[in-house]
Amino acid sequence: MRDINEVLRKKEADLLQLQREVEALRVAVRILSQDAETRCEFPRPATAAVSYATPARTTPLRAGAADAGHVAPREAAAK
Numbered sequence: 001m002r003d004i005n006e007v008l009r010k011k012e013a014d015l016l017q018l019q020r021e022v023e024a025l026r027v028a029v030r031i032l033s034q035d036a037e038t039r040c041e042f043p044r045p046a047t048a049a050v051s052y053a054t055p056a057r058t059t060p061l062r063a064g065a066a067d068a069g070h071v072a073p074r075e076a077a078a079k
Helices: 005-039 074-078
Strands: none
Touching: none
16 A cells, blocks of 8 residues: 555646646647637738648569668669
């Protein structure tokens, strides 16, 4: 069984950490809301669509590389 004072100190430390995190989030919200207001005043120019999809594999995997959990470098795969 743990000492009640130890448990209380741990809970107080956890509470203090959460209070700091909440305050940091409040600051971030204020900054982001100000940033959003600024962006509304000066809209960005239209740009072409950007794809963040993973490109198709151009080289085959080295034998056993898939089992090892990693992809072989291009130079090693070409050999």
